[in-house]
Amino acid sequence: MNVVETIAQLPPHLIRIVLSAMVVIAFVFINTMLLGYLERKLAGWFQRRPGPMEVGPQGILQMLIDGVKLLGKQFIVPEESNKPLFRLAPLLAFIPVGVSFIVVPFSRELQVRDLDVGLIFLLAIMSTNMVAVLIAGWVSNNKYALFGAVRSVAQNVAYEIPMLLSLLSVVLMTNSFSMRRIVLAQHPVWNVVVQPLAFLIYFIAGMAETNRTPFDLPEAESELTAGYHTEFSGIAFSFFFLAEYTNMFFVSAITTALFLGGWSGPPLPYMEYSGMVWFMLKVYTLLFVMIWVRWTFPRVRFDQLLNFCWKYLIPFALVNLLVTAVAVKL
Secondary structure, eight states, X not given: OOHHHHHHTSOHHHHHHHHHHHHHHHHHHHHHHHHHHXXXXXXXXXXXXXXXXXXXXXXXXXXXXXXXXXXXXXXXXXXXXXXXXXXXXXXXXXXXXXXXXXXXXXXXXXXXXXXXXXXXXXXXXXXXXHHHHHHHHHHTTOHHHHHHHHHHHHHHHHHHHHHXXXXXXXHHHHTOOOHHHHHHTTSSSOHHHHOHHHHHHHHHHHHHHTTOTTSOGGGOHHHXXXXXXXXXOHHHHHHHHHHHHHHHHHHHHHHHHHHSOTTOSOOOTTOTTHHHHHHHHHHHHHHHHHHHHHTTSOOOOHHHHHHHIIIIIHHHHHHHHHHHHHHHHO
């Protein structure tokens, strides 16, 4: 029996799961290379320098070469660390990001599964990244890594509150946790028009959740060397790198689905799947804004980070939720 006949005898749903997993992994790597290249180029343009130029035309192959270099580096496990957990932490950061693709509605036709609790599922999966960061910093037996992990937990616990409060405003309006139903409920008016404050609060909290500048306190290079991944090298470090850029994509994807109408947009000529094109255009526009913010604003102090959340974002999110509840009731 050859390989083709063996594959043909497998259950169809198993073949679909395997193919979907392969597509997701390929997209994660391609998305990371694309965002890494764009970030370096945009950082150069914002600071009036060319950015990567040497490897390929306009440095377009720089991220591919960097990936090969990381794969070729030795994965060093510190002598005094908790070795099993040290090896597990990068996988905990990377594996859940693939599961999150299940409920993302890329278009009217392209969604793996429309769960009734899709939004809760997506937020729960994304929150596991904090667990991975905590384990990575705690088991490294390095004080800088531990400080970075503690900062990450405090930051994520604080900013998850305004994030959830802002999303609850949308849930109250649409009466659903289904990502697909929330997108369909935004016809003809997008939620960003009626919930601009919730959109702004969620996007700011989302950038803090991904540990991006000006909220990158868990890996502040000038203070903590590299924070929670100080001791990680080679392929283990690349897993954290992949997880960060994929989490950025999911924050932008949730923002697009809940506030920017998802796949909605005027039909494009000669485009059969114009909904997916509009969805990806909105997502990468938000990613551009994330990169723009990173290379524009300086890193805040940790007390400023938490004060901004507890004194401003949470009260505004609570008031917005209260106003939304009253408006829906009336």
